Amino acid sequence: MLDIKLLQNDFESVCAKLRIKKVDENLLEQMRTLSLNLKEKRKELEELQAKQNAKSKLFGVYAKEGKDIKELQEELFGYKQQTNLANAGVKVLEGELEKIASIIPNIPDPDVPAGKDENDNVELKKVLTPPVFDFVPKEHWDLSLDWLDFERGVKLAKSRFTVLKNDGAKLARALINYMLDFNAKRGFREVSVPYLANRETLYGTGQLPKFENDLFKIDGEDLFLIPTAEVPVTNLFRDEILDINDLPLMMTCYSECFRKEAGSAGRDTRGMIRQHQFSKVELVSITTPQQSDAVFESMLTCASDLLTSLGLAHRHLLLCGGDLGFGAAKTIDLEVWFPGQNRYREISSISNTRDFQARRAMIRYRDGKKNRLVHTLNGSSLAVGRTLIAIMENYQKADGSVGIPEVLQPYM
RNA sequence: GGACAGAUGGGUGAGUUGGCUGAAACCACAUCCCUGCUAAGGAUGCGUACUCGUAAGGGUACCGAGGGUUCGAAUCCCUCUCUGUCCGCCA
Known part of the structure; x- marks a missing residue:
């Protein structure tokens, strides 16, 4: 607001x-x-x-x-x-x-570049160089590992649902655990939250009333499947006045995310890039206005370092005003290299919403005698599914097998 | 799902013969005083939003939510939501 x-x-x-x-x-x-x-x-x-x-x-x-x-x-x-x-x-x-x-979006930060769409986003830096292959790298759906079962996902639910099997399922679980541990070392406390949220909660973070079409609604209940853990985790402190000494609150949360992907019919229909349900480990911080830039940096660093630790080449992209989400004042996307597609693709997105969500959700802190709005920040630690297929594509070998990043091996 | 009970400030909890209660008391918290330290004790302050004012200090609204009765409602009536307990069911 x-x-x-x-x-x-x-x-x-x-x-x-x-x-x-x-x-x-x-x-x-x-x-x-x-x-x-x-x-x-x-x-x-x-x-x-x-x-x-x-x-x-x-x-x-x-x-x-x-x-x-x-x-x-x-x-x-x-x-x-x-x-x-x-x-x-x-x-x-x-x-x-x-x-x-309720439907006016947040004001962009001064350092957000003007621009119309994703073509005007600004690349800030590249981290690691994409691997070089002496064969033509495949896309993840062409790797015949019996890790991903698209057909049966459709059978159980509908298109854009996938079943993970064997080491694919195991790797997804390993990633989740690895990320949560990694984030914990950076000072993010782990929480686990409901996957269903009510209207007030979704209003607080800005999904409602404008984006109801993007959400799965539970029939007969005033509840929705969460599109991201950002929603419940940020709303943990809705209608509360926090002690300034407790800030910043830095949390990490694994959850499944559910999105209708309305309006993206035909896009990324193959493979596991765009799903109705996907796992994600999220970072959420609640800060004073003074702290929020520094916390933004540490969230960004945390996500980027995580990719680096997995040996995945990626780049930082500063979103232009036109590509910025509804609630965000500033967003930096992390895009990881996909050898099969020969391009970078979004795997994480770190946003500072300033006091936009705080005003909607009435999250404040006591500063002496005054109650002030907090700043709320959210970011993917990493989207698990996309990380999984990024590993598949980047660690593929000529014989069609896939290596496991060293840091994940203890988790397998 | 069935049967009761309840929803008041950070917490506990008064107030339900309608006006003197935005709300007692206690606890927690903050500042100060006292005590050699600690413990104990004393004083004062302490809900939220909007609004007027340089400030001191006023005004309005809010006692789960919404509606009604009334000159006037935390207190009476209606609807809804949520919570607790017991029974049933169940990971």
Whole structure:
């Protein structure tokens, strides 16, 4: 959620910043007008209520003293009608404002490059060099290892579901355990959370109300399958006021993630790149505004080092404004090298949402006497499925077998 | 799923013959005083949001959520949600 005061006081600069996120300026203008209007109406209502309250108190006193109440009662009745009317007006405005405010995306950081789409993202650096093969490397679905069973995944559920078998299943489990241990050493505490979340939770992190179509909803319940562990883990502290001394809170969480992938029909239909269900180890941090840049760096480093430790060549990509997600002020994607596809592909995404989610979810910390909004950050440690196939493709040998990265061997 | 019970501030927990209760008391917490240290003791402060004000300090709303009755509701009525206990079922 946008800071409404910022919109009221600094309209032009907010507009300018949201222009690269393709936000309709009329909507912002509407939001500003609405909020100013609401403020005024609210003031009127409160003044009415104050008068009404004062008179109402008199009523009790009069009654006790045996004074005549008739006239006062009529006066109060008049107030009542006025406040009811004013109150109804305020509620309407509140509803309208909420409706708009809830779908306006976050403001990009100043260092986010302008740009339209993924083609305008900026490569910050490359880590490790892609392996050189003396044969033509295969794509993971062509490696005949009997690790991935696409057909039976479809049989059990539908397309974009995959069954892991044998060392494939084992490797996925090894990766999860390895990542959690790796993150723990970097100071991230492990949590395990529900895979179903309610509306408030999904609102808090920004999936609702705008992206309901991307979520699997449980029939007959007001619950959704989580699209990422970011949702429950960040919301752990919804409606709470944290002790400043407990910050930053740094957590890591393994979960399954469920996405409808609406709008990506036809894309990555082969293989395990794009699934309706996938495993991911996530990093989530809750910080003070002062700490958030440093924590962002350490999350990024953590994810990048993890890839390095697995011997996987990757690059850091600073997302441009147009490619930035709804809640993110800044995002750096990690893309890993896929020899079979001969290109880098996203495997991790680290975002700072600043106070955007905090305002929605009302996550605050006490700073002396003041309660302030925290900053929330999230990032994939790594997507497990994509890491698995990255290992398959990068560690493949001429005979079709696949090596296991050294650090994972104790976990197999 | 069946039968009861309950939902009040960081916690415990008063308040349910409607006004003096945004909320007692205790605990926790913060600052200060006292004590050689510790323990104990004393004083003061201590919900959230919005809003007016340089500030001190005001105003409004909130006692699970939403609606209703009333001049006035934490207190009465309705709906919903959640929690607890017992029974059934179950990893």
